[in-house]
Amino acid sequence: MLKRIRRSFFSRSVHEVAPDLIGATLIVAGVGGRIVEVEAYHHTDPAAHSFRGETARNAVMFGPPGYAYVYRSYGIHWCLNFVCEPKGSASAVLIRALEPTAGIEAMRRRRGVADQRLLCSGPGRLCEALRITGAHNGLALDRPPFAIFAGEEAVEVVAGPRIGISKAADLPWRYGLKGSRFLSKPFVQ
DNA sequence: TGCCCGATTAACT
DNA sequence: GTTAATCGGGCAA
Numbered sequence: 001m002l003k004r005i006r007r008s009f010f011s012r013s014v015h016e017v018a019p020d021l022i023g024a025t026l027i028v029a030g031v032g033g034r035i036v037e038v039e040a041y042h043h044t045d046p047a048a049h050s051f052r053g054e055t056a057r058n059a060v061m062f063g064p065p066g067y068a069y070v071y072r073s074y075g076i077h078w079c080l081n082f083v084c085e086p087k088g089s090a091s092a093v094l095i096r097a098l099e100p101t102a103g104i105e106a107m108r109r110r111r112g113v114a115d116q117r118l119l120c121s122g123p124g125r126l127c128e129a130l131r132i133t134g135a136h137n138g139l140a141l142d143r144p145p146f147a148i149f150a151g152e153e154a155v156e157v158v159a160g161p162r163i164g165i166s167k168a169a170d171l172p173w174r175y176g177l178k179g180s181r182f183l184s185k186p187f188v189q
Numbered sequence: 190t191g192c193c194c195g196a197t198t199a200a201c202t
Numbered sequence: 203g204t205t206a207a208t209c210g211g212g213c214a215a
Contacts, residue, residue, distance in 0.1 A: 039196070047196070055211070074197050075209030081196085094196055124197050164196055184197095 005148040007066030007141065014040040014084045014091045019159070019175045021082070021093060023151030028130040029144070031103030033120060034151070035095060036177040037184060039162045041081070043090035046167040050090035060138045061090045068146065070127075070137040077124030080132050082141060096163075096174075097121045099182040100129070122184040160187045 005024060010017055018040040026032045041048040049058040049071065060069040061083055069081040069092050081092040098120035100107055107119045107129040120126040127133070141148055156178035161169055163185060176183050 041196075049196080049211090052212075057211070071196085072209065074195065074207080076207060077197050079196060096196085122197070162196070166195085 002149040002152070005142070005150055007064075010065035010082055010084045010141070011086060012084065014042055014093055015173070017082070017084045018093045018173070019157045021095075022157045022175055022177050023153075023155035025101065025149040025151070026095065026098060026130075027102055027147040027149070028132060028136075031106050031130055032147075033098035033100040033102060033182075034177075035097075036099050036180040036182050037095075037097035038175050039094040039096055040173040040175070041092050041094060042173075045171070045173075047162070047165040047169075047171075048091070050092075054090070058090070061092055063087060063138075065089075066141050068132075068136050068139050068141055070132060070134055072134065073124060078127035078133055079123040080127055080130075080136070094123060095126065096123050097176075097180075097182055097184045098126050098129075099177075099180060117182055121182050125184075158187045 018038050021035050021038050024035050043050045050061045054062045064087040065084050067083045069083050073079045080095045083092050085091045100119050111119055111129050119129045158176050158178045159172045160174050162174045176187055
């Protein structure tokens, strides 16, 4: 029986929410899969968008938890975050990879590739596969088109340094499902 | 106003 | 291993 995650799930520290999201299922308009990789971004962290204060782009991060923060990366891709902690904390979890479980044919059409491992293994790829754009910025995570379900069984979570950042690159705030073939990059031992 | 760089990806050599 | 695609934030002037 699938248990839907409510907005209150996100009103905790990103360091609790991030590993708890591994194994949960994210569905957007009927398409999605199991979350196998995330990264935590805290407002005291130089690598976080919210580190230098509120701007028009990151305003959603400064709002209440349980909402989607979507931003454009490298002018090309979209990246999806879940806002966490009490309002004003400006902390969020970046969703980096999914194991596709629902709407796989739709994902293949949108992504233009057949290999299931290339559909959602990366923050930009997963947004293209789920058709997430700036239009989703600020939407509640417990209302359509979003739906998030708790994992049905306990999973083994591994941690490591985050990817693609230059500041605070040593912090082990990337979390993944141990042994998953759908990670954007493997975790080093 | 102009310049640099980034929570990326795919297509190169 | 390297590079282009391409946009907005942040900072210097």
